Amino acid sequence: MPLSIIIILIVVVIILSVRLKTLRREYELTMISAHHTRDKYHSQLSEVNRQQQLLIDVLGEAFFIVNDELEVLMANARASQILRNQPLVGRTLQDILINKKLLQSLDHMVRDKKPSQQRIVFPPKSTVLGSSELDGETAWLIQTAPLPSLSDHPPTCIILRDITTEYRSDQIRTDFVTNASHELRTPLTIINGYLENLLESDLVESPETTKKFLAIMRKHGARLARLIDDMLMISRLESGESITLNPEPFDFKECLEDVIERLELPIRTNNTSIIRKLPEHAVELDGDRFYWTQVLFNLIENAIKQNPNRELEITVSAKMIDEHRLRVRICDNGIGIPSSHLPFIFKRFYRVDKHHTQSDIRGTGLGLSIVKRALEAHGATIQATSTPGESTCFTIETPLIPPISTADHGA
Numbered sequence: 001m002p003l004s005i006i007i008i009l010i011v012v013v014i015i016l017s018v019r020l021k022t023l024r025r026e027y028e029l030t031m032i033s034a035h036h037t038r039d040k041y042h043s044q045l046s047e048v049n050r051q052q053q054l055l056i057d058v059l060g061e062a063f064f065i066v067n068d069e070l071e072v073l074m075a076n077a078r079a080s081q082i083l084r085n086q087p088l089v090g091r092t093l094q095d096i097l098i099n100k101k102l103l104q105s106l107d108h109m110v111r112d113k114k115p116s117q118q119r120i121v122f123p124p125k126s127t128v129l130g131s132s133e134l135d136g137e138t139a140w141l142i143q144t145a146p147l148p149s150l151s152d153h154p155p156t157c158i159i160l161r162d163i164t165t166e167y168r169s170d171q172i173r174t175d176f177v178t179n180a181s182h183e184l185r186t187p188l189t190i191i192n193g194y195l196e197n198l199l200e201s202d203l204v205e206s207p208e209t210t211k212k213f214l215a216i217m218r219k220h221g222a223r224l225a226r227l228i229d230d231m232l233m234i235s236r237l238e239s240g241e242s243i244t245l246n247p248e249p250f251d252f253k254e255c256l257e258d259v260i261e262r263l264e265l266p267i268r269t270n271n272t273s274i275i276r277k278l279p280e281h282a283v284e285l286d287g288d289r290f291y292w293t294q295v296l297f298n299l300i301e302n303a304i305k306q307n308p309n310r311e312l313e314i315t316v317s318a319k320m321i322d323e324h325r326l327r328v329r330i331c332d333n334g335i336g337i338p339s340s341h342l343p344f345i346f347k348r349f350y351r352v353d354k355h356h357t358q359s360d361i362r363g364t365g366l367g368l369s370i371v372k373r374a375l376e377a378h379g380a381t382i383q384a385t386s387t388p389g390e391s392t393c394f395t396i397e398t399p400l401i402p403p404i405s406t407a408d409h410g411a
């Protein structure tokens with residue numbers, strides 16, 4: 001091979017190898033930049049995911065995104081919290097939720113592929129997890145909506161909201177209306193019955209019978225008025241946090257004497273003795289005297305009312321627990337309250353003896369619930385103890401000055 005050709009070949013090889021080196025360098029630079037870009041996108045993606053998670057974590061409700069098999073693709077902090085911090089992502093709801101009723105509803109709603117919502121009430125001792133230590137029913141609102149997606153099987157977002165508090169207060173309101181209507185209807189029916197009798201027969205001719213009928217009607221009219229007064233008072237006491245107390249300093253002993261004076265007639269008629277065990281000096285309380293009068297009146301009146309045919313002793317005692325707190329006890333030696341009834345006596349409309357005749361009208365069943373709510377508004381507590389056939393005692397423990405949060409509202 002002539003030398004010139006060899007030289008040309010060597011030159012070509014040198015040029016090619018230089019070119020190859022340049023290309024390799026360019027390739028390496030491109031790869032480095034691609035890695036950089038990938039890392040950049042990767043960290044941007046992680047940041048977006050982190051922000052998305054933070055965003056759904058601030059939701060107060062449990063939030064999940066699931067696929068058609070109910071596999072959890074995403075869940076927020078509240079969801080893990082109500083499900084006792086189990087790992088959720090990657091598991092199916094069938095695996096996580098034990099409650100069959102909830103699962104069936106969720107399965108149906110997710111398959112439906114339409115935004116929907118449903119309220120589920122769990123019986124006492126069961127929750128989304130299957131069981132719990134909670135007493136009473138719990139209620140949940142489930143909302144589902146398919147997420148916008150190009151796929152035929154878009155994931156679905158599920159929101160589980162605990163609406164137990166709203167549900168319970170709705171229940172209380174409904175029960176109150178039902179009980180109140182029932183209580184109001186009884187005396188009204190009786191009054192109407194007597195009115196019809198008077199109008200339709202010739203009884204008006206007989207002044208004696210007319211007088212008797214009118215007296216009965218007046219008694220039931222008075223009961224209606226008492227019911228309405230009690231209902232108004234309880235609704236005022238239960239009107240949320242804004243109970244209107246008008247606190248002022250007053251002497252507890254004076255307030256007690258006012259009550260005893262107001263109850264003078266039944267005390268005398270029933271041959272009741274009131275025994276006072278009180279400090280010599282004035283017992284100054286800061287509170288709403290109107291409600292304190294109501295509390296003492298209801299407790300002493302109850303003792304008299306529940307024991308019409310026995311010589312009754314009611315002992316009212318007051319003693320300082322420490323320099324800030326007073327203990328008041330109102331005890332009687334009457335028929336007592338069976339222990340099976342004791343846990344319920346502070347509930348509205350609860351009466352131990354549910355039957356009353358027309359001549360023997362019992363209370364409204366609201367007295368003790370008024371007592372309890374009024375005391376709670378003063379930061380005080382009340383407890384009842386009883387030995388049937390021997391005694392009943394109501395023990396109140398109250399701060400001398402009610403805490404600001406309870407007494408200051410609207411004063």
Ligand code: ADP
Pocket residue numbers: 298302303306332334335336337345346350351352353362363364365366367368369392
């Ligand atoms: P009522 O208006 O019927 O008196 P309360 O809420 O004041 O309603 O009392 C609820 C029930 O508690 C009463 O029906 C009564 O059976 C019982 N009770 C309350 N105080 C006494 C008491 N001193 N002795 C016996 N039973 C009582």
